[in-house]
Amino acid sequence: MRLGKTAIMNKIIAKEFFSDKVVKLVVENPLIAKSRKPGNFVMLRIGEDGERFPLTIAGADPVAGTITLVVQIMGVSSSKLVALEVGESITDLVGPLGKPTNIKKIGTVLAAGGGVGVAPLLPIVEAFKKAGNRVITVIAARNKDLIILEDEIRKWSDEVIIMTDDGSYGRQGLVTVGMEEIIQREKVDECIVIGPAIMMKFASILTKKYNIPTQASLNSIMVDGTGMCGACRVTVGGKTRFTCVDGPEFDAHQVDFDEMLMRLGGYIQEEKKATEIYSQKL
Amino acid sequence: MSLTPEYLKEERNQAWRAELRSKTKNKDRMLIPRVKMPELAPEIRVKHQDREVNMGLEPGQAQTEATRCMDCANPTCIEGCPVSINIPKFIKYIEKGEILNAAATLKETNALPAVCGRVCPQEKQCEVRCFYVDKLDKQAVAIGHLERFAADFERNSGVSNIPETAKPNGIKVAAVGSGPASLSFAGDMVKFGYDVTVFEALHEIGGVLKYGIPEFRLPNSVVDFELENLRKMGVKFETNYIVGRTASFDDLKEEGYKGFFIGSGAGLPRFMEIPGENYNGILSSNEYLTRVNLMGASTSNTDTPVLHGKNVAVIGGGNTAMDSVRTALRLGADRAMIIYRRSEAEMPARVEEVKHAKEEGVEFMMLCNPLEYFADAKGRVKGMRLNRMGLGEPDASGRRRPMPIEGSEFELDVDLVVVAVGVSPNPLVPSCLPDLKVTKWGTIVVDEDKMQSSISDMFAGGDIVRGGATVILAMGDGRRAAENMHQFLQETSIN
Ligand SMILES: Cc1cc2nc3c(=O)[nH]c(=O)nc-3n(C[C@H](O)[C@H](O)[C@H](O)COP(=O)(O)OP(=O)(O)OC[C@H]3O[C@@H](n4cnc5c(N)ncnc54)[C@H](O)[C@@H]3O)c2cc1C
Ligand SMILES: Cc1cc2nc3c(=O)[nH]c(=O)nc-3n(C[C@H](O)[C@H](O)[C@H](O)COP(=O)(O)OP(=O)(O)OC[C@H]3O[C@@H](n4cnc5c(N)ncnc54)[C@H](O)[C@@H]3O)c2cc1C
Ligand code: SF4
Ligand code: SF4
Ligand code: FES
Numbered sequence: 001m002r003l004g005k006t007a008i009m010n011k012i013i014a015k016e017f018f019s020d021k022v023v024k025l026v027v028e029n030p031l032i033a034k035s036r037k038p039g040n041f042v043m044l045r046i047g048e049d050g051e052r053f054p055l056t057i058a059g060a061d062p063v064a065g066t067i068t069l070v071v072q073i074m075g076v077s078s079s080k081l082v083a084l085e086v087g088e089s090i091t092d093l094v095g096p097l098g099k100p101t102n103i104k105k106i107g108t109v110l111a112a113g114g115g116v117g118v119a120p121l122l123p124i125v126e127a128f129k130k131a132g133n134r135v136i137t138v139i140a141a142r143n144k145d146l147i148i149l150e151d152e153i154r155k156w157s158d159e160v161i162i163m164t165d166d167g168s169y170g171r172q173g174l175v176t177v178g179m180e181e182i183i184q185r186e187k188v189d190e191c192i193v194i195g196p197a198i199m200m201k202f203a204s205i206l207t208k209k210y211n212i213p214t215q216a217s218l219n220s221i222m223v224d225g226t227g228m229c230g231a232c233r234v235t236v237g238g239k240t241r242f243t244c245v246d247g248p249e250f251d252a253h254q255v256d257f258d259e260m261l262m263r264l265g266g267y268i269q270e271e272k273k274a275t276e277i278y279s280q281k282l
Numbered sequence: 283m284s285l286t287p288e289y290l291k292e293e294r295n296q297a298w299r300a301e302l303r304s305k306t307k308n309k310d311r312m313l314i315p316r317v318k319m320p321e322l323a324p325e326i327r328v329k330h331q332d333r334e335v336n337m338g339l340e341p342g343q344a345q346t347e348a349t350r351c352m353d354c355a356n357p358t359c360i361e362g363c364p365v366s367i368n369i370p371k372f373i374k375y376i377e378k379g380e381i382l383n384a385a386a387t388l389k390e391t392n393a394l395p396a397v398c399g400r401v402c403p404q405e406k407q408c409e410v411r412c413f414y415v416d417k418l419d420k421q422a423v424a425i426g427h428l429e430r431f432a433a434d435f436e437r438n439s440g441v442s443n444i445p446e447t448a449k450p451n452g453i454k455v456a457a458v459g460s461g462p463a464s465l466s467f468a469g470d471m472v473k474f475g476y477d478v479t480v481f482e483a484l485h486e487i488g489g490v491l492k493y494g495i496p497e498f499r500l501p502n503s504v505v506d507f508e509l510e511n512l513r514k515m516g517v518k519f520e521t522n523y524i525v526g527r528t529a530s531f532d533d534l535k536e537e538g539y540k541g542f543f544i545g546s547g548a549g550l551p552r553f554m555e556i557p558g559e560n561y562n563g564i565l566s567s568n569e570y571l572t573r574v575n576l577m578g579a580s581t582s583n584t585d586t587p588v589l590h591g592k593n594v595a596v597i598g599g600g601n602t603a604m605d606s607v608r609t610a611l612r613l614g615a616d617r618a619m620i621i622y623r624r625s626e627a628e629m630p631a632r633v634e635e636v637k638h639a640k641e642e643g644v645e646f647m648m649l650c651n652p653l654e655y656f657a658d659a660k661g662r663v664k665g666m667r668l669n670r671m672g673l674g675e676p677d678a679s680g681r682r683r684p685m686p687i688e689g690s691e692f693e694l695d696v697d698l699v700v701v702a703v704g705v706s707p708n709p710l711v712p713s714c715l716p717d718l719k720v721t722k723w724g725t726i727v728v729d730e731d732k733m734q735s736s737i738s739d740m741f742a743g744g745d746i747v748r749g750g751a752t753v754i755l756a757m758g759d760g761r762r763a764a765e766n767m768h769q770f771l772q773e774t775s776i777n
Contacts, residue, residue, distance in 0.1 A: 267589070
């Protein structure tokens with residue numbers, strides 16, 4: 001039964017395709033627009049049969065009462081979200097969740113975003129810049145089509161390096177190549193990495209080598225997003241933590257990325273089957 | 283409404299009750315055997331996650347059971363009920379055949395009788411204080427079954443009995459969380475005339491009643507009906523709203539809220555912190571039950587997946603463990619095992635659930651404790667190592683302390699493990715109120731009589747105060763908080 005959904009509408013105000021697979025949505029939710037901080041995320045559910053899934057709040061306009069989400073189509077839930085048209089509403093949207101990023105003035109910040117990870121990175125880059133830091137950002141993706149939010153990132157970065165796996169745009173190579181170049185060129189005080197778990201793992205190995213404090217924003221599997229289930233647990237510094245309430249950002253050098261990669265595959269069979277059934281329905 | 287001895291006496295002296303008492307001699311009442319709840323056969327029910335095991339009493343059965351109750355002059359049963367239901371009064375209405383009046387009697391003090399009739403640990407509460415148990419050493423009057431009967435009768439009758447509410451006073455109050463504590467608080471406050479809004483973080487109202495307790499024990503339709511009644515009384519509900527996150531307490535105060543009730547529950551699952559516990563296929567009971575109950579993962583048309591296991595081990599001995607292990611059976615497990623470190627006598631689960639679980643074929647491995655888990659190459663759990671325990675001297679909880687037996691280690695093949703070893707208080711609310719006093723366990727400190735916290739306009743109750751407790755204790759807290767918040771707000775608004 002659905003009781004009480006009057007105050008919060010979750011209507012989609014605008015929708016823009018960055019590529020076939022990556023879409024930006026502007027969604028009405030005045031309360032979250034006002035209370036969110038960089039690093040926070042929301043949980044969404046599309047339709048009464050939908051699953052709950054997390055997306056980072058990529059930006060917000062408290063005056064207009066909207067938040068921005070950038071979503072990459074992965075499986076059923078992200079497809080259902082992207083299938084919504086402007087004017088339609090998201091069934092359930094709750095947040096802001098997670099601890100906000102610890103933004104401070106420390107000097108030079110190296111931010112690295114992989115794929116759709118650039119979306120959650122944007123508000124953090126903006127906040128570090130506004131706090132008076134020198135910000136250098138590395139954007140990486142498999143190819144040119146998957147490079148997103150370049151202009152927005154440029155607006156808040158002192159320097160931007162673009163890396164593609166196939167060299168179709170920017171420079172050819174992995175994100176770590178761009179990062180290492182900066183680290184060798186100048187003193188970096190802190191790193192922020194957001195992207196696929198495997199990218200974060202190697203970025204973390206790199207910065208550890210140079211002893212640079214590094215935050216990673218983890219994208220664990222979640223159910224409730226409020227600390228209730230433990231589906232999102234990760235091992236950080238030998239201790240089990242819940243990504244949704246203790247994170248999503250953690251000291252990257254303490255994160256057991258191998259365990260995280262293993263846990264991300266925990267429902268792979270079920271997800272594959274669901275995606276097959278969903279595409280047959282279409 | 284408080285049940286003073288005078289009031290109880292006055293009610294008991296009413297002509298219709300006196301007449302019923304004289305109609306059947308107590309001697310004859312005592313000869314009637316306790317009714318047996320009709321149940322769905324075990325081999326059928328293990329195939330259905332959503333078919334209720336207890337089927338409810340037939341009207342004739344209910345009336346006969348009601349006749350057993352002797353309408354005691356000193357009804358000790360009421361003292362065992364945390365919300366002080368006028369038990370003899372409602373039972374006598376059943377005996378008289380006026381079931382709607384019985385239901386109305388329940389509603390005087392209990393906002394969710396159909397729920398409590400099903401899930402209360404009666405054997406530890408009202409029924410253990412029944413004269414039959416106390417003085418006669420016989421089986422108690424089946425108070426819970428009768429409560430359920432009256433509430434179900436009303437629900438199915440189409441005539442719903444919406445309790446009277448006082449004239450709206452325009453004062454806004456908020457309940458944080460929508461579990462039984464908040465719901466009973468909301469029901470009482472709306473009766474006093476307040477403008478009540480219940481805020482819930484999840485997309486469904488009901489707290490554990492929705493996400494935890496499975497449909498085979500408590501159908502969602504039963505909960506929804508009771509929620510609808512609250513709505514008809516004027517209670518407002520906001521889902522997807524985390525107080526302290528979506529908006530702060532200060533924001534709500536600015537919107538005119540004058541009083542807050544915190545019923546945010548003990549939702550954080552505990553793990554044992556033993557090697558291998560983060561392998562895939564090892565999950566908390568909250569995760570398992572939420573996937574199945576809240577997200578409908580066991581039906582084919584929903585998107586939320588759930589892992590199916592052939593050999594399922596559930597760690598723990600409470601209601602949560604019983605619900606998980608029986609869910610695993612219903613999802614097709616060949617072997618569903620309870621692994622508990624104490625003996626059956628110490629298990630905190632409701633007696634009826636243990637009985638049902640045994641009938642369904644759950645294996646009980648008592649006095650066993652997990653030590654470590656093993657996984658296959660992909661990280662999916664495939665086995666565990668345990669040791670056997672002996673019982674030593676009683677510990678602080680009065681239960682005999684389990685001690686590992688040296689050299690008793692053994693291994694077990696498992697492909698799904700559900701950890702149900704307890705929950706911790708939800709830290710969300712305390713973490714955003716630095717002035718709120720909490721214990722070292724993270725529960726909110728309240729004045730026990732008033733349920734008032736260290737912040738005067740904030741009251742609290744249920745699992746966030748007690749740690750893991752029961753539905754009815756949570757509801758009792760909500761009622762007391764309502765009564766005292768009412769008084770507090772009347773006093774502060776006069777000054
Ligand atoms: C805190 C947090 C913030 C996030 N922010 C964003 C965001 O801003 N934009 C965005 O596009 N995505 C974000 N994600 C990831 C997003 O939640 C998942 O991509 C989404 O739930 C996939 O659902 P699906 O049903 O479409 O695909 P599924 O069918 O669930 O998955 C399809 C494939 O994706 C893989 N997969 C599933 N979940 C994840 C995951 N969490 N991370 C990586 N791979 C996964 C599966 O293994 C599978 O191979 C975030 C995740 C977290 C935890
Ligand atoms: C599986 C299981 C089986 C059980 N079986 C029984 C039984 O048979 N009999 C029995 O008597 N007891 C049983 N219990 C215990 C009983 O359910 C609990 O004691 C009771 O539900 C506690 O009620 P509550 O109102 O304190 O909180 P809960 O029912 O825990 O509800 C709290 C709600 O608050 C929400 N919330 C938390 N923080 C916020 C916030 N900041 N803003 C908005 N919302 C918030 C949560 O999402 C949740 O929905 C069982 C528990 C479980 C888990
Ligand atoms: S509410 Fe629970 S304790 Fe009270 S009478 Fe009913 S079953 Fe017994
Ligand atoms: S104690 Fe037992 S017999 Fe006496 S009034 Fe209560 S339920 Fe009836
Ligand atoms: S998603 Fe459930 S605890 Fe984090």
